[in-house]
Amino acid sequence: MATHSVFNPNPISTFTSSTNCTKGDKQWPGCLMLNGKQMHVRLSNGYRARARSTINVNSTAIEIPRQWYNLVADLAIKPPPPLHPKTFEPVKPEDLSPLFADELIKQEVTDERFIDIPEEVIDVYRLWRPTPLIRAKRLEKLLDTPARIYYKYEGVSPAGSHKPNTAVPQVYYNAQQGVKNVVTETGAGQWGSSLAFACSLFGLGCEVRISSSVELLFRILHAVKLWTFSFENFLQVWQVRASYDQKPYRKLMMQTWGAKVHPSPSDITQAGRTILQIDPSSPGSLGIAISEAVEIAAANDDTKYCLGSVLNHVLLHQTVIGEECIRQMEAIGETPDLIIGCTGGGSNFAGLSFPFIREKLKGKINPVIRAVEPAACPSLTKGVYAYDFGDTAGMTPLMKMHTLGHDFIPDPIHAGGLRYHGMAPLISHVHELGFMEAISIPQTECFQGAIRFARSEGIIPAPEPTHAIAATIQEAVRCRESGESRVILMAMCGHGHFDLASYEKYLQGSLVDLSFEEEKIKESLAKVPQVQA
Numbered sequence: 001m002a003t004h005s006v007f008n009p010n011p012i013s014t015f016t017s018s019t020n021c022t023k024g025d026k027q028w029p030g031c032l033m034l035n036g037k038q039m040h041v042r043l044s045n046g047y048r049a050r051a052r053s054t055i056n057v058n059s060t061a062i063e064i065p066r067q068w069y070n071l072v073a074d075l076a077i078k079p080p081p082p083l084h085p086k087t088f089e090p091v092k093p094e095d096l097s098p099l100f101a102d103e104l105i106k107q108e109v110t111d112e113r114f115i116d117i118p119e120e121v122i123d124v125y126r127l128w129r130p131t132p133l134i135r136a137k138r139l140e141k142l143l144d145t146p147a148r149i150y151y152k153y154e155g156v157s158p159a160g161s162h163k164p165n166t167a168v169p170q171v172y173y174n175a176q177q178g179v180k181n182v183v184t185e186t187g188a189g190q191w192g193s194s195l196a197f198a199c200s201l202f203g204l205g206c207e208v209r210i211s212s213s214v215e216l217l218f219r220i221l222h223a224v225k226l227w228t229f230s231f232e233n234f235l236q237v238w239q240v241r242a243s244y245d246q247k248p249y250r251k252l253m254m255q256t257w258g259a260k261v262h263p264s265p266s267d268i269t270q271a272g273r274t275i276l277q278i279d280p281s282s283p284g285s286l287g288i289a290i291s292e293a294v295e296i297a298a299a300n301d302d303t304k305y306c307l308g309s310v311l312n313h314v315l316l317h318q319t320v321i322g323e324e325c326i327r328q329m330e331a332i333g334e335t336p337d338l339i340i341g342c343t344g345g346g347s348n349f350a351g352l353s354f355p356f357i358r359e360k361l362k363g364k365i366n367p368v369i370r371a372v373e374p375a376a377c378p379s380l381t382k383g384v385y386a387y388d389f390g391d392t393a394g395m396t397p398l399m400k401m402h403t404l405g406h407d408f409i410p411d412p413i414h415a416g417g418l419r420y421h422g423m424a425p426l427i428s429h430v431h432e433l434g435f436m437e438a439i440s441i442p443q444t445e446c447f448q449g450a451i452r453f454a455r456s457e458g459i460i461p462a463p464e465p466t467h468a469i470a471a472t473i474q475e476a477v478r479c480r481e482s483g484e485s486r487v488i489l490m491a492m493c494g495h496g497h498f499d500l501a502s503y504e505k506y507l508q509g510s511l512v513d514l515s516f517e518e519e520k521i522k523e524s525l526a527k528v529p530q531v532q533a
Helices: 048-055 102-109 119-125 137-143 164-176 190-202 212-223 241-246 248-256 270-278 286-299 312-318 320-331 347-361 425-432 443-457 466-482 500-507 518-525
Strands: 021-023 026-028 031-034 037-040 067-069 114-116 133-135 148-153 181-186 235-240 261-264 303-305 338-342 368-374 384-389 398-403 437-441 487-492
Touching: 067 312, 067 320, 067 347, 102 164, 102 312, 119 164, 133 320, 137 148, 137 443, 137 466, 148 320, 164 181, 164 190, 164 312, 181 190, 181 286, 190 248, 248 261, 261 286, 270 286, 286 303, 312 320, 312 347, 312 425, 320 347, 320 487, 338 347, 338 466, 347 368, 347 425, 347 487, 368 466, 398 425, 437 443, 437 466, 443 466, 443 500, 466 487
Parallel strands: 148 487, 181 235, 181 303, 235 261, 338 368, 338 487, 368 437
Antiparallel strands: 021 026, 031 037, 067 114, 133 148, 384 398
């Protein structure tokens, strides 16, 4: 079987104590030294990532970046500020202190270009970073395309996605401040499991309700006062009910790291009870789950809130992806013509693309940067650019973003991590400035692309990055038709090992495209606050 490698081999090198090989004064990336002998990793089917983590040796030529990158510093036109939900005045740092750790608030509002990554965070990053950049040669061959396709694979993290890139620093900063409890929401479960993983490393407890039957028992016991719910010393996670039901092994993953999960909407919070009164069978949404988590954080002095996407400090932490990728592409002498990533709240997309946008602003490169969102929840392509709440109950600051309306509840598509009514304000701003574009793709086309990818590259992707895969295939086919040899860089934000029920539905022919109802969005957009700013 033919093999492929991201990096060029060097067949004649001398031993070095570093993880690189040298010939004279030149370093060659991608070599390992085992027992004093050179070995260049050349593997099939995209398994280089797994082999690297199994060997537990950094086989790349780059080191983990020491700083996160803040795109705001390089934008001539700064993004509009978030507004207080009651006064409509710009939010002050002290307004955010009931929810977030102090250092995260500083990172949220800073104009500094680079933020140093704490050594303790880098120490945890070393468990899986740097992540591999892989050329999809078999997919190229399958599509018979002259395009060169690369994907930056974040599925090698302990939680199986890009989310630990921000979960680890968020938990670290809260622990440094002496915070006892943190709460959060999660969609498909990647964020909740990542936060549970991080909490287990830094000594924060986790509490998650794990099944509908257990939930019913707890309600009965609570009603007859035989059991009291305690919020002390736990991470609490509100998981969107549609994903809570679709992805049981995400719940078990969080439980393994010491967590319990509440399905959202729940009867624990006023926000959840309000939704359940309106619709007892509500599938939930990220907006509702955020409302529930924020409500608990705001009501308890010893509790802070952690968010897995949307906000500036979250996007900041994810830029470790793009910073690594720039160096990896330089090492192989490639420059991307097109960068593609899926978008829900936008953190994975921002993490890969923002460092490349910096280089684009410098005039060094000029790639097309394309966001891909689900056709059933298309905030960038169908939403309005306006101030709106980040949650359903209207408890968060108002943010200028592309939105479908804060009470828009998307249909229960299988890419649960993309079921958010809005887009990260910074991504929305970059889109308005014309530095990127956006398209939407229905889920059946995405799963069709995922099957082709899995059967050629060997990695089963999570439902979220299947949107990027589908868009990449579209572009590769265009290259085949035009004869262009474009370099396509794709964000592969996680594996789909806990999403196989979705694949089963697709393979059985029961997965359908959920229509985007224009009337539904008109109703939700009518409730967007009218803010003059």
